[in-house]
Amino acid sequence: ASLGHPAAAVAWLVRALAAEGEGLRAGEIVLSGGLTAAVPVGPGDVVVASIDRLGSLELACR
Known part of the structure; x- marks a missing residue:
């Protein structure tokens, strides 16, 4: 969903x-x-x- 299309996100990055x-x-x-x-x-x-073979990460939002 980044900027509507993956190529649009890459174009933004290049600019x-x-x-x-x-x-x-x-x-x-x-x-x-x-x-x-x-x-x-x-x-x-x-x-x-x-993530398989890497483990888990937990984030508690305050």
């Missing part, structure tokens, strides 16, 4: 880097989207991410 006199180099990897949709969180929410 933002160019404005700083920077750019992407050959061979760099750009991930233009997430594995899941963005989910709003608020006070009292607990978010848990479990």
Whole structure:
């Protein structure tokens, strides 16, 4: 959902880097989207991410 299309997010990145006199180099990897949709969180929410073979991470929002 990033800027409506993954290519739009990459185009934004390239323009933002160019404005700083920077750019992407050959061979760099750009991930233009997430594995899941963005989910709003608020006070009292607990978010848990479990990744196979890596373990889990828990975030408690205050």
